Structures are given as structure tokens and as C-alpha cells.
Amino acid sequence: MSSDKLIFWFEELGQEHNNLVGKKCANLGEMTRMGLPVPPGFAISIAVYRKFAEETGGAEEASRYVSSLGELKGQNVAIFDELSQNIRGVIEGKEVPEDIKRLVGSYYEEMGNKTGIPDVAVSVRSSGTESRPGMFETYLNVVGIEDLIDKIKKVWGSAYTSRAIAFRVNKDIPVIGDELGVAVSKMVKARSAGIAFTVNPVTGDTSKIIIDANWGIGEGVVSGAENVDRFVVDKEAFTILDTYIGKKAKQVITEKRGAYWDDVPLEKQSIPCMSNDEIVAVAKLAILLEERLGEPQDMEWAIDPESIPPNNVFLLQTRPAKVAAKKPESVTDRMIDLITKRFYSP
Amino acid sequence: MSEKKQQKVKIWDAVPGYDFIKEIDIAEMPSWFQDGTHSIPPVTPMFGYQWARYCGHGLKFACTELSIPTCKGWEIRILNGGIYCAFHIVRDRKEIAEREGKFRQALRPWIEGFDSLWAGYKQELLSIYTKLLELDVDNATNLQLYYHNYDLMHAYMRMWEIHFMAMYSSFNTWLLLEAMTKERFGISDQDPEFQDMMRGFNNKVYQMDKKLWEFGQLAIEMNLEDTFKENKPQSILGKLQQSEKGKEWFKKFMDYMKTDDVGGWRMRRFTDLNEPYWLEDPATPIGLVKDNIMRGISYDLEATRAEIAKRREAAIAAFLSRVPQEEKDLFEGIIRLSGKASSYSEEHDLYCELFVHALMRRGYLAMGRRLTEQGTIDTPDDIFMMNPDEIDRVMMIPESHDMRWITRRRKAAWKETHKNSNPLVITNRASIEEAIKLDLLPSGDAIAIKIIVGEMPQPKPELKADLWGICGCSGEAEGIARVVIMYEDLKKVQPGDILVCPSTNPTWTPVFGLVRGVITDTGGTLCHAAIIGREYGVPTIVNTQQSTSKIKTGQRVKMDAANGAIYILDK
Numbered sequence: 083m084s085s086d087k088l089i090f091w092f093e094e095l096g097q098e099h100n101n102l103v104g105k106k107c108a109n110l111g112e113m114t115r116m117g118l119p120v121p122p123g124f125a126i127s128i129a130v131y132r133k134f135a136e137e138t139g140g141a142e143e144a145s146r147y148v149s150s151l152g153e154l155k156g157q158n159v160a161i162f163d164e165l166s167q168n169i170r171g172v173i174e175g176k177e178v179p180e181d182i183k184r185l186v187g188s189y190y191e192e193m194g195n196k197t198g199i200p201d202v203a204v205s206v207r208s209s210g211t212e213s214r215p216g217m218f219e220t221y222l223n224v225v226g227i228e229d230l231i232d233k234i235k236k237v238w239g240s241a242y243t244s245r246a247i248a249f250r251v252n253k254d255i256p257v258i259g260d261e262l263g264v265a266v267s268k269m270v271k272a273r274s275a276g277i278a279f280t281v282n283p284v285t286g287d288t289s290k291i292i293i294d295a296n297w298g299i300g301e302g303v304v305s306g307a308e309n310v311d312r313f314v315v316d317k318e319a320f321t322i323l324d325t326y327i328g329k330k331a332k333q334v335i336t337e338k339r340g341a342y343w344d345d346v347p348l349e350k351q352s353i354p355c356m357s358n359d360e361i362v363a364v365a366k367l368a369i370l371l372e373e374r375l376g377e378p379q380d381m382e383w384a385i386d387p388e389s390i391p392p393n394n395v396f397l398l399q400t401r402p403a404k405v406a407a408k409k410p411e412s413v414t415d416r417m418i419d420l421i422t423k424r425f426y427s428p
Numbered sequence: 429m430s431e432k433k434q435q436k437v438k439i440w441d442a443v444p445g446y447d448f449i450k451e452i453d454i455a456e457m458p459s460w461f462q463d464g465t466h467s468i469p470p471v472t473p474m475f476g477y478q479w480a481r482y483c484g485h486g487l488k489f490a491c492t493e494l495s496i497p498t499c500k501g502w503e504i505r506i507l508n509g510g511i512y513c514a515f516h517i518v519r520d521r522k523e524i525a526e527r528e529g530k531f532r533q534a535l536r537p538w539i540e541g542f543d544s545l546w547a548g549y550k551q552e553l554l555s556i557y558t559k560l561l562e563l564d565v566d567n568a569t570n571l572q573l574y575y576h577n578y579d580l581m582h583a584y585m586r587m588w589e590i591h592f593m594a595m596y597s598s599f600n601t602w603l604l605l606e607a608m609t610k611e612r613f614g615i616s617d618q619d620p621e622f623q624d625m626m627r628g629f630n631n632k633v634y635q636m637d638k639k640l641w642e643f644g645q646l647a648i649e650m651n652l653e654d655t656f657k658e659n660k661p662q663s664i665l666g667k668l669q670q671s672e673k674g675k676e677w678f679k680k681f682m683d684y685m686k687t688d689d690v691g692g693w694r695m696r697r698f699t700d701l702n703e704p705y706w707l708e709d710p711a712t713p714i715g716l717v718k719d720n721i722m723r724g725i726s727y728d729l730e731a732t733r734a735e736i737a738k739r740r741e742a743a744i745a746a747f748l749s750r751v752p753q754e755e756k757d758l759f760e761g762i763i764r765l766s767g768k769a770s771s772y773s774e775e776h777d778l779y780c781e782l783f784v785h786a787l788m789r790r791g792y793l794a795m796g797r798r799l800t801e802q803g804t805i806d807t808p809d810d811i812f813m814m815n816p817d818e819i820d821r822v823m824m825i826p827e828s829h830d831m832r833w834i835t836r837r838r839k840a841a842w843k844e845t846h847k848n849s850n851p852l853v854i855t856n857r858a859s860i861e862e863a864i865k866l867d868l869l870p871s872g873d874a875i876a877i878k879i880i881v882g883e884m885p886q887p888k889p890e891l892k893a894d895l896w897g898i899c900g901c902s903g904e905a906e907g908i909a910r911v912v913i914m915y916e917d918l919k920k921v922q923p924g925d926i927l928v929c930p931s932t933n934p935t936w937t938p939v940f941g942l943v944r945g946v947i948t949d950t951g952g953t954l955c956h957a958a959i960i961g962r963e964y965g966v967p968t969i970v971n972t973q974q975s976t977s978k979i980k981t982g983q984r985v986k987m988d989a990a991n992g993a994i995y996i997l998d999k
Contacts, residue, residue, distance in 0.1 A: 314529070321521070324529035358522050413761040414539050418532050421600045424607055425872045426497035426528055 088133070088182075089189050090125045092267075103127045104209030104263030106399060116374060119367070119396050122196060123204065123267035124189045128211070130182060131238050131261050138176035141258075144169050144242075148257045155251055162244040165257070169247075170239040178231050186234065187227045190266070197268055201226050203336070205398075206233040208240055209263035213401055217246040218262065222299065222341040223269050229339070230266070237264050270396045271336045272384035274355040275300035276310065278368040279403050280317075281378035286405045288378060289419070290323060291315045291365045297346050297355045298333030300382050300398060311355050315365040319427055322361055327354055360385060363395045371400050378403040442838060443473050443815060446480035448507035450854070457503055457514035459855035459867035461876070464950030466699040468930035469914060470509020470845040472812040473838050474792065475700045478584060479511060480504040486588025487875075490596050491516075495530035498872040509842060510850035515871040538597035542768050549590045550779050554689055556583050560787050565794035573795050574823040577816055580791050583784055591780045592875075598769035599874040602954060605766040608759070613750060617953045618899035618990070625744050626767055627962045628737030631775040632690060633937065634963075639688075640713060640938075641729045643681055644720035650677055653721060661715035661919075681717075685710065690778045693786045697915050698777070698933030702812050705786035715919065716938045723941065736965065740767075774959050777933065795819060802826035810835040813842065852973070878952040885971060885992050893993035895972050895979070897947065900958030902990040903967030905945035906997075911981045926987065928979045932957040940964040945987045947975045947994060969994060 095103060095111020103111075107125035114120050135141035147168060154161065194200045203225050208218035219240035221233040240246070241260040250259055276295035281288045296302040296310040303310050309331065314324035330351050335344045356364075364383050371379045381400035389396075411419075441447070453460065471479065481504075488501030500516035518524050538545060560583055563576055606617040615622050647656055650673045659667055668674035685692030685707055692707030706713045744763055751759045796811030804826040805811065811819070813835040822829040855863035864884075868876060877883070885896035910925040912918050918939055921927060926945040929936075933956050940946065940960050944967070948957045951970040961968025967989040975994065979985060984997040 321525035321528060323525065323532065325526065358525075413757050414536060416758050417539055417601065417604065417761060417765070418535050420608075421535065421604050422497070422528055422532055425600065425603060425874070426524065426531065 088127050088130050089185055090127065091189075092120065092123055092125065095125060101211055102129075102263075104211055104265075105213055105401075106207060106209035107263050107265045108209075109400065110265055110267070113371075113397060113400070118370070119393065121268040121270050121396055121398070122193065123265060124193065125209065126186065126234060126264040126266065128261050128263045130185075131263070134176070134178060134182060134235075134238065135173075135261075137179050140173050140176045143172050145258055147172070154257065155254075162248045162251075165247055166242050166244040169242040173239040173242070174235055176235075178235060183227075183231055186231060190227055190230055193266075193268070203269040203271070203339075204230065204266050205269050206230065206237055207265045207267070207399075208237045209265045210241070210260050212260070214246065214249070214260070215401070217243060217249060218260075219243065222301065223271070223336040223339055225339050234264050234266075238262055267398075269336065270299070270384040270386045270398065271388070272299045272396075273297070273387040274360075275382070275384035275398075276303040276364075278364055278381050278383060279378070280368050280372040280380075281403050281405055283380070283403060283405055287411060287415075289317055291317060291368050293361060293364055293368075295355050296328075296330055296333055297350060298335045298344070299341060300334075300384055301341060302332065302334040302343075313356075313361045315361060316423075317365075317369060319423070320362050320365060321427060322358060323422075325354070327352060330355065356385065359391070360395065363392055367395060367397060371397070375400070375402075378405070380404070441834075442509075442841060443477040443480060443506045444817070446477055446504070446506050448505035448512055448854070453503075453505055453514075454854070454856050457516075457867070459853060459857055459863035460505065460512040460514045461863075461868060462850055462852050463504075463511040463513050464852070465931045465955060467510040467850065468949070470842060471506065471511065471700050472509075472702050472842060474812040474814060474816075475702075476506035476509065476511070477815040478581070478788070479699070480506055482581070482584045482588050485585055486592045488516075489589045490592035493593060494534045494596050495527045496596060496873070497524045497528040497531050498870060502873075502876070507854070508848065508850055509845040512854065513876065515868060515873060515876060517867070517871045519870065535597060535600070538594075539601070539765065542594075542598060542765065542772075546594050546772065549594065553587060553590060553779050553783070556586060557693070557783060557787060560791070563791075565791055566797075568794070570798065570824050570826070573791075573798060574820070576791050577795065577819050577823065580788050581816055584788065587780050587784045591776060594772055594776065595875055598765070598772050599878060599954065601762055601765040602769040603874050603878070605762045606953075608762065609747075613747075615747075618902070618992070620902045620990070621743065621747065623901060623962050624739055624742075625747060625763055626740070626770040628733060628735075628740045629767060629771040629774075630733075630737075631771045632778050633774050634733060636688075636690065636778070637937065638729055638733075639684060640716050641720045643677075643684070644717045646680070647677055647717065647721060652677055656718045656721045661711040661718055664714050664718065665711060681714075682710065685713065690783060693783045694778065695782045695785045695789070698781065698785075700812075701785060701789045701792060702809060703915065705782075705789060707786075708789075719938055719942065732965075736963070769954070770959055770962075773954055774956070774963070777956075792819075795823060798823075799826050799831070804829050804831050805835050806832055810839065813838040849977070878954040883952055883971065885973075888991060888993070891988070891991055891993045893988070893991075894996045895947075895975055895994040897969035897972035897975070897992045897994065898951075898953060898958075899989050899992050900946070900948075900951070900953060900955070900968035900970045901961035901966060903945075903965070904986070904988055904990075905967040906984070906986045907944040909947075909979045909981060909983045909985045910943075911976055911979060913976065926985050928975050928981075928985075929957075930976055931955065932960065936960075940966050945969075945989070947972055947979070947985075947987065949973055949976050 092111045092114040095108055096115055097108055097112050100108045103125040110120055194202050203223050206221040206224050219237055224230050224233045241262050247257055250257055274295055274297055279292045293313045294303050294310050309328035311328050312326040313322055316323050330346050332343050333346050334341050368381055371381055379400045380403040382398040384396045384398055386394050386396055484502055484504040491499050491501040498518050503514045505512045560579060609615040609622055655667045656664055668678045694706045696712050697703040748756055792811045793808050796808035799805045800808050804822055853860045853863050857863040883898055885898055887896040907924050907926040909928050910921050911928045921939055923942050925943050927943045928947045930949045931951055937960050946957055946961055946966055946968040948970045949972055951957055955970055957968055958970050967987050969987055969989050969992055986995040986997055
């Protein structure tokens with residue numbers, strides 16, 4: 083691959099491009115290559131950020147500023163907020179060089195052609211070389227080149243959220259760090275979305291898939307703030323072992339632009355937000371991922387109301403699942419499991 | 429046409445609402461399986477009605493509460509005094525999956541604390557029974573008896589709910605152990621290696637047996653040995669009243685019958701109301717004391733039990749030594765819980781069926797006496813020819829009603845049913861095998877498969893046996909066959925006989941100490957005969973289907989129980 087290429091279609095990427103485009107983009111590339119149902123899109127390499135930061139002088143400015151502050155470890159947390167505000171101000175205050183704008187614009191236009199939607203709505207996500215869940219910003223339902231450029235800049239700046247700065251300081255990683263690639267994907271304006279774990283993150287039980295789901299797009303689940311639906315699916319039999327229907331009062335929806343919290347209509351609050359077929363489809367997708375990637379996964383998925391089942395389930399992203407503690411299952415659990423599977427599974 | 433109509437009226441009439449009516453019931457459920465364990469001899473209309481209604485309810489209750497994934501409960505009907513069952517099988521996979529999730533949750537408390545749950549339910553039942561006993565049935569007003577009819581039915585309903593909750597949750601473990609030992613170690617639940625792990629538990633049945641044995645020892649100490657040895661149970665009672673020692677012994681005995689939490693509230697016959705309970709006719713338990721005395725002092729129940737328990741622990745240890753290290757905890761847990769299933773199976777009758785049936789007999793007989801006094805029916809036990817709704821109708825003003833046209837006709841019909849045997853399966857499927865495959869096995873119902881219908885015997889042609897059954901307790905035996913259909917005939921059994929019967933129940937337990945072997949027509953590896961056979965170490969073959977009709981009393985028979993093979997030596 084030519085070293086001066088700055089932006090890549092997902093299908094041009096794989097795991098080996100981690101350092102070039104960041105983990106998320108490399109993963110999306112890998113997924114696309116495997117033929118998994120990933121929304122189409124392109125990756126803005128980390129080099130593009132470096133080019134921006136150098137050409138605009140933003141990098142130097144930020145560096146100077148941080149050096150002036152001296153030792154940060156052990157300081158009051160208020161310092162991180164201040165630091166964040168200032169550095170993000172520096173980055174977001176710079177004008178993106180014309181050649182970068184044009185380059186991004188050409189890919190965006192091409193994406194419009196490919197999808198048949200001019201000014202196609204996209205999601206704009208950070209893609210660092212290290213996995214740092216929840217540290218950086220994501221922008222949803224971004225429409226038009228102006229908005230896209232603005233949001234790319236904001237994602238770059240989000241390397242300096244107070245939580246990311248605090249994390250680096252506490253881990254003895256330089257404050258100036260986490261240069262980010264950016265993943266630009268076609269926005270799935272989901273009817274329902276959520277996450278799926280191929281391992282129980284609490285007990286370490288690997289025999290079941292846990293799906294959390296809500297109406298609207300995945301942010302209504304990922305934020306962890308709302309009461310959502312939970313489905314537990316047996317990995318071998320694909321039977322739904324457990325169903326918990328949460329009272330889903332709020333959802334995140336997308337309209338013309340952006341995404342925001344909204345009330346769930348009363349009649350939809352206490353009914354499952356997905357069909358049993360969809361639950362099984364998500365579970366099968368999760369297992370496929372686990373098998374292909376060779377370890378338990380924590381994935382985000384969405385159901386696109388504009389696609390036709392069974393091809394309406396999209397994979398938004400996946401990462402190795404973090405398990406709190408691997409506790410062996412109790413004898414009781416194993417007995418229940420054996421009895422249920424042996425005698426009552428047709 | 430007119431003949432067909434008459435037939436309909438006749439069958440509808442026995443247990444209104446629960447009569448098996450082919451045109452209707454087969455259309456609803458394609459296969460009906462005879463509950464051979466509880467149907468022989470034919471049940472009375474009163475009992476059939478109560479059983480169909482409340483045993484059926486208890487099964488639906490437990491299947492719902494435990495959310496048994498593949499079965500929503502049973503339907504029960506009565507045909508010619510025989511009990512027939514059909515299963516509400518869940519066939520939709522999605523529905524099974526949904527039920528399964530709840531089942532896992534509902535099963536957990538039973539696996540974690542079977543003993544304490546069962547202990548709590550026992551207490552609940554005993555307190556319901558205490559309340560029923562508060563009514564002085566002989567001096568009760570008609571209104572009080574009217575209410576008592578409903579109180580009895582409520583008690584019966586609750587008893588069956590509890591009965592099946594505990595039964596479903598415990599039997600699953602037994603099945604699991606059976607499946608795993610077979611698959612992993614080639615040991616079936618008919619093998620002695622397996623059965624030795626499930627024996628020798630201390631439970632109420634054993635405690636009561638021991639108590640009766642102690643009363644025998646007491647009688648010997650009090651020099652009453654000859655009174656027991658020389659007289660029939662019925663006349664022992666009278667003889668005891670003739671001496672001070674005898675009176676003293678009898679008073680102690682009756683104190684136990686009245687003060688023990690179960691005591692004499694124990695039916696002689698398991699599945700009907702038409703025979704007395706122990707307190708009503710102490711000759712039954714006194715006959716058991718006599719049997720113990722006849723066996724002589726060398727027969728030490730305690731030592732036998734201790735020996736079997738010791739062997740059990742050794743068998744468990746031997747088995748566990750074959751289990752891989754990482755699975756030892758799992759197998760041990762399953763073995764312990766399976767032992768509880770076996771023990772519950774033996775003990776629960778005392779707190780469930782036998783007790784509540786005794787109270788029902790007490791209450792309904794009192795109603796029967798009241799109706800007889802007023803000429804509503806001919807004799808008190810004609811009440812067992814009526815159903816609770818009919819009692820409701822006449823109980824308040826019995827003098828205004830004549831029910832004899834119903835009770836006489838039903839009694840005649842009921843007596844007639846004793847002459848014929850009922851089909852094992854009634855189905856519109858192509859064959860019995862297909863009925864079992866389509867309408868029984870998919871229920872996954874442990875109780876149906878292990879007790880009521882039982883597994884089908886697998887003949888081994890090379891052994892050239894005359895009859896085949898399932899091994900309840902392994903061992904070989906040879907002796908004179910004694911065919912016993914009714915409990916009354918049990919007293920004809922001689923030491924060393926081989927008992928041949930439709931099925932057994934806890935009231936038959938003591939005879940296991942007398943015989944060399946037991947052969948039954950019905951049942952599975954968890955039926956009473958199999959469990960008690962194992963407890964007493966008596967070779968037992970169950971589910972032979974036709975032993976009581978093929979074997980004649982007096983014939984010499986040989987049993988090879990491990991192979992389920994029976995040889996008739998005198999043909």
C-alpha cells in the first residue's frame with residue numbers, strides 16, 4: 083500500500099493496519115473483508131491528524147501549553163477540565179487545510195454515489211491505536227461535508243477529553259498522545275440497537291450470549307443510563323434462555339441531523355424491542371465474530387428498518403470482551419444447565 | 429343409533445365431567461395412556477372424580493409454576509374405573525425456549541434447598557390436616573358437613589400442588605444422574621452399582637416401620653408374644669383387652685397412632701377411599717406388628733438399614749473414584765440430590781396421598797352416614813358412588829332427596845368394571861409405539877416416563893424368558909408365585925413367596941420383608957415397588973404389563989431381575 087495514501091475504504095483495510103488507521107478502523111476493515119454486515123465507510127488515517135496538527139501549528143501550541151504546566155500527577159482534578167478545554171479549544175480553533183478538506187470531500191461524495199444518497203448521513207468515530215472504550219467522542223447522524231469536517235476535528239480534539247487526559251496522566255503516558263484516526267460509516271438509523279457479549283462479563287460464563295437492547299440507536303444502551311431489554315441466548319442451541327423486558331422510557335433517536343434522547347411512546351415501553359428471530363440473528367452474528375476473532379467479543383449492533391430481514395442486522399463495532407472476574411460456575415448452575423439442556427430442549 | 433346413544437349416557441354417568449368420552453377426548457388429545465400404577469383395581473366414582481380433577485390440577489400447577497419447558501400439564505379422564513392421562517406437550521420451539529428461561533430460575537431453589545422446602549411444605553400440609561380434624565364430623569350440622577365437603581377438596585387441591593412441585597423438581601436430578609452414568613460410565617439405573625447409591629435413607633417410612641418393629645419388641649418384653657403369634661390380626665385386638673398387660677400395650681400403641689404427626693392417618697389402600705385407615709381399623713398396623721414378631725428377634729431392622737446405608741456410602745465413593753477430578757463436585761451433587769428424589773418418592777405418600785385420603789374417608793363417610801339415616805342412599809359407603817357436586821346438592825336437606833337410583837346403578841357398573849381390564853393406550857395414532865413417540869416422550873415429563881407409564885421392557889431373546897420387565901432391584905430369586913390384586917389378599921402371602929401384583933404402594937411395604945421377589949405389571953425405576961425393593965434388597969421386576977394375568981398363584985417362578993427376565997417353571 084502506498085505510503086502517501088491518507089484515506090482508505092474499509093474494504094482496503096485489515097488488522098495489520100492498526101498503526102495506520104487505529105484499531106477501530108482496522109477492525110471495521112477486517113469485518114468488511116470477512117463479509118460481515120458492517121455499514122460501508124472509510125477511514126481517515128492517523129497521518130491526516132498529524133498533517134493537520136503540524137500544518138496548522140496546533141501540535142506545537144498544545145505541546146508548549148502542556149509543558150508550561152509542569153508535573154500533573156497528583157494535582158486536583160479540576161486541572162484536567164481546564165487542560166481539556168484549552169487543548170480542545172486549540173485544535174477545534176484551527177482551520178482544516180484545504181487539501182485535507184478536498185480529500186475527505188472526495189471520499190464523502192464517492193460514498194454518496196455508492197449508497198445512492200447524496201449528503202449521506204454518517205457516524206464519525208474515533209479510532210486510536212489503543213482500545214480506550216468510552217474515552218473519546220463519537221458524533222452521530224452527521225450530514226454534509228461542512229458538518230463532517232467539523233466533527234472530524236472534534237473527534238481529533240476528543241483525544242483531550244478530561245477523562246482521557248486523566249487516564250494518560252495516571253498511567254504515566256504523555257499528555258500529548260492518543261493521536262486518532264477517524265472512522266466514517268454510513269449511519270444506521272436503527273429501529274432498535276444494542277450490545278451483545280459472548281461471555282458473561284460478570285461471571286465469565288462462556289456458554290451464553292447476553293444481549294442488551296433498546297429502541298432507537300445504540301447510544302440508548304451503551305450509555306448504560308436506561309432500563310433496557312435483556313435476552314440470554316444459548317450458544318449451542320440458539321434458544322432464548324432468559325428474557326427480561328425493561329421499561330424503556332427513553333431512547334436515542336436520529337432525525338435530520340444529530341441524535342438526541344426522546345421519550346419512548348407508552349405502548350412501546352413494555353414490549354420487547356426486537357423479535358425472537360432478530361435476537362437469534364444478533365446472537366449468530368456475535369458467535370461468528372467470536373469464532374473468527376478467536377476470543378469472546380463485546381459488540382455493538384443495530385437493526386436497520388430500511389433493510390430487509392434477515393439482512394437488517396448490522397455490526398457497528400466489536401472488541402475483545404473484558405471479564406471482571408472468571409468465577410467457576412457453581413454445581414447448582416451446572417446441574418440446572420444439564421437438566422434443562424438434556425430433558426427440555428427438543 | 430339408539431344403542432349408541434345409550435352407550436353415551438352410560439359412560440357419561442360415572443364421573444360427570446371427567447368420564448372419558450372417545451369422540452370428544454380423542455379429538456382434543458390424540459393419545460391417552462393408562463395410569464396402571466393407580467388404576468388397578470378400578471377406582472370408585474368419588475375417587476375417580478377427585479383424582480381426575482385435583483391430581484390433574486396439581487400437575488398443571490407444578491408444570492406452570494416450574495415452567496416445565498416441554499409440558500404444560502396433564503389431562504386426566506376416567507374410563508371404567510381406570511385412570512387415563514394425556515399430556516399438554518409444548519411443541520413450539522420459541523415457546524419452549526421462553527419456558528426454559530423461567531424453568532431455570534424456578535428450579536434453582538429446589539436444587540439449593542430441597543430438604544428445607546419440603547420440610548416447610550410438610551408443615552403446611554400438617555396444619556391443613558389439623559384444621560380438618562377440628563370438625564367433630566359425627567356431631568356436625570348438615571351445614572358444617574356441607575362446608576366440610578369443600579374444605580376437603582381444598583385440602584386435596586393443595587396437597588396435589590405441593591406433591592407435584594416437589595416431585596417434578598426432585599425427579600429431574602434422578603433422570604440426570606441416570607443419563608450421565610449411562611452415557612459416561614455405562615451404568616444404567618437398573619444396575620446394582622447405581623441402585624446401591626440410592627438406598628438406605630432415613631425417612632418417615634423407615635421411622636414408622638421401625639416404630640412398629642419396636643412395638644413388636646415391646647410385646648415380646650411384656651410377654652404378649654403368644655397373643656400375636658396365635659391369633660389373626662382382627663382377634664388380636666379382642667385378646668389384648670383381656671389382660672392388663674394387653675390393655676397397657678394397646679394403649680401405648682394407640683397413643684402412638686394418635687400423637688405421631690402421621691401415625692394412624694394412613695390409608696390401607698393407596699388410591700381409593702373405600703378401605704379403612706389405620707386409626708379406623710387398627711387391625712392393619714397390628715397385623716404388621718404381628719409380622720415383625722413372626723420373623724423373630726433376629727430380624728433387626730436397624731442393623732439392616734445401617735448395613736444398606738454403609739453400602740450406599742461405599743458405592744458412592746467407589747463411583748466417584750471413577751469420575752474425573754474436575755467433575756467430582758458435580759457428580760456428588762447430583763448423586764446426593766437424586767438420593768433425595770428416591771427418598772421423597774418413598775416418604776411423600778405419608779404426608780400427601782395416604783393422609784389426606786384418610787381425612788377424606790373420615791369426612792365423606794360421616795356425610796354418607798347422614799345421608800343413609802335420611803334414606804338418601806342405602807349405606808354410608810355408597811357416598812363413594814357420588815361426586816362432590818351431588819353431595820353439595822343434597823347435603824343440606826337430605827331427607828328431601830333420593831340418590832339411590834344413581835348410587836345403585838353406579839355401584840353395579842363399578843363392580844362390573846372389576847371383571848374386565850382396560851386398554852393400556854387409547855389412541856388414534858397408527859400404533860402404541862407411535863402414540864408413545866409422538867404424545868408421551870416429547871413431554872419430557874419425568875413423572876409420566878418414570879412412574880406412570882414406565883419404560884418398555886427390552887427382551888433379550890437369547891435368555892428365552894417367559895415374561896419381561898424393567899429391573900427395579902437386581903438379584904435372582906425362585907419361589908412360589910402369589911398373585912395379589914387387592915390389599916385384602918396380601919395376608920395370604922407366605923414367607924418365601926414371590927409376590928405378583930399390579931403395583932405396590934407404601935401400605936404394602938411390610939410384605940417386602942416377607943417375600944423372595946416382587947413382580948409388578950406396571951411402573952418404572954422410580955415406582956414404589958422398585959424403591960422399596962431396593963430398600964429391602966428384594967429382587968424386583970416392574971412394568972411386565974401382563975404378569976398378573978400370565979402367572980397363576982402356586983406356580984413356581986424364577987426371576988433374573990438384572991435382566992428383567994421371568995421364567996414360569998411350572999407350566
